[in-house]
Amino acid sequence: MTTSSLKKIGVYTSGGDAPGMNPAIRAAVRTALSQKVEVVGILNGYVGMIENRMITLQMRDMANIIQRGGTILKTGRSAEFMKPEYRATAANNLKAQGIDGLICIGGDGSFRGAQLLGAEHKIPIIGIPGTIDNDVYGTDDTIGFDTAVNTALQAIDKIRDTADSHDRIFIVEVMGRNSGWIASHVGLAGGAEEILTAENIISVDKIVENLKNSRARGKTSSIIITAEGQKPGRAYDLSDAIRKKSGLDAKVCILGHQQRGGTPSAHDRILASRLANAAVEALLAGRNNTMIGVQADKLVEIPLDLVTSKEKPGDKTLIHLARLLSI
Ligand code: F6P
Numbered sequence: 001m002t003t004s005s006l007k008k009i010g011v012y013t014s015g016g017d018a019p020g021m022n023p024a025i026r027a028a029v030r031t032a033l034s035q036k037v038e039v040v041g042i043l044n045g046y047v048g049m050i051e052n053r054m055i056t057l058q059m060r061d062m063a064n065i066i067q068r069g070g071t072i073l074k075t076g077r078s079a080e081f082m083k084p085e086y087r088a089t090a091a092n093n094l095k096a097q098g099i100d101g102l103i104c105i106g107g108d109g110s111f112r113g114a115q116l117l118g119a120e121h122k123i124p125i126i127g128i129p130g131t132i133d134n135d136v137y138g139t140d141d142t143i144g145f146d147t148a149v150n151t152a153l154q155a156i157d158k159i160r161d162t163a164d165s166h167d168r169i170f171i172v173e174v175m176g177r178n179s180g181w182i183a184s185h186v187g188l189a190g191g192a193e194e195i196l197t198a199e200n201i202i203s204v205d206k207i208v209e210n211l212k213n214s215r216a217r218g219k220t221s222s223i224i225i226t227a228e229g230q231k232p233g234r235a236y237d238l239s240d241a242i243r244k245k246s247g248l249d250a251k252v253c254i255l256g257h258q259q260r261g262g263t264p265s266a267h268d269r270i271l272a273s274r275l276a277n278a279a280v281e282a283l284l285a286g287r288n289n290t291m292i293g294v295q296a297d298k299l300v301e302i303p304l305d306l307v308t309s310k311e312k313p314g315d316k317t318l319i320h321l322a323r324l325l326s327i
Helices: 021-034 046-050 084-096 108-121 145-166 181-189 204-216 234-246 256-260 266-284 304-309 316-325
Strands: 008-013 038-042 054-057 101-106 125-129 169-174 194-196 222-227 250-254 290-295 298-303
Touching: 008 021, 008 046, 021 038, 021 054, 021 101, 021 266, 046 084, 084 108, 101 108, 101 266, 108 125, 108 304, 125 266, 125 304, 145 169, 145 181, 145 222, 145 250, 145 256, 145 266, 169 181, 169 234, 181 194, 181 222, 181 316, 194 316, 204 222, 204 234, 222 234, 234 250, 266 290, 266 298, 290 304, 298 304
Parallel strands: 008 038, 008 101, 101 125, 125 290, 169 222, 169 250, 194 222
Antiparallel strands: 038 054, 290 298
C-alpha cells in the first residue's frame, strides 16, 4: 500500500503528439496502480478535461501500447483552457471524478496550463516533457525527439539518393515552429550543407554564394535543411528566392507531420518509462508543480515556473560542425 494521501490520479497528453507518449502513459499507469492508486485517463488533453471525457485505466489497458506511436489518450491544443472559467469547469470535473493529482505529458505550452490549473485550484501536478521539438527548458531531452529525428533522417537519406542521381539541390523542411533542434540534429546526421533555424538565419545571398562555391569545388548535389516557420512552407519561399537570385533550381520537400508519427525508438521508450515512473513517484511522495527532466542522463526535478519562463536555446555547435564537415 502506498503511504501517499493521493487515492486517484489523472494522466493526460497535451499539445502535439510525440512518439513515446504511449510508453509514458503505460509507465505512469502501472507505477500508480502497483502502489494501489487508481488512475483516470483524461482524453484529448485540456479539451477532455473541460468536457469531462475521462476513462478508468487498468493494468491490462496498457498491454501492447509500448510500441505504438501517437497517444491512446489522444491529445489536443485548447485555447479555451487559457481562460479561468474553463479551468474552473475542468477543476470541477476533476473533483467530481475524485482525482487528487495529475500527470501532464506535453511541452511548455501544456505546462503553462498545468501551472495555472494547479495554482488556482490546488491540484498537485507533475509534468513530463513530451514533444518532438526538444525545446523544453530544464531537460536535455524530450519524449519523441529521438524518433522524430530518425524519421526525418530516413527521408533525408532517400532524398540524398535522388539528389545525387540528378545532381540537384534539395531544401528539406523539418518540423519545429519555434525550435531548431530537429533541424540541427538531422542536418548534422544527414550531411546537410546548410541548416537554417530561427537562431541561425542565413541570407539568400550567402546561401547562393555557398552553393556556387560548393559546385566549384566539385560538389554535384546539396541538401539544405530548414526548420519550418510559424507555418509550414518556408522552404518554398527560400527556393523561389534562390531561383530569382541565381537561376539555381532547388527542389523542395516538406516532411511535415510524418515526423510526429511512427513507432517510438528504443531511446524514447526508455526515456518515457524512466520519466513517467519518476513523475508518479514524485507525485505520490507529495511533490507538486515540477517537471521531471533528464540532465547528463540523470533524472532531475525542475520547478514548472522555471520551465515555462525560460527558453531552451538550440545547439549551434552542431550547425557549425555540419557546415565544416559538408565541405
Ligand atoms: O508538436 C510540435 C510540433 O510538431 C511542431 O514541431 C510544429 O511546428 C507544430 O507542432 C505543428 O502543430 P500542429 O500539428 O498543431 O499544426
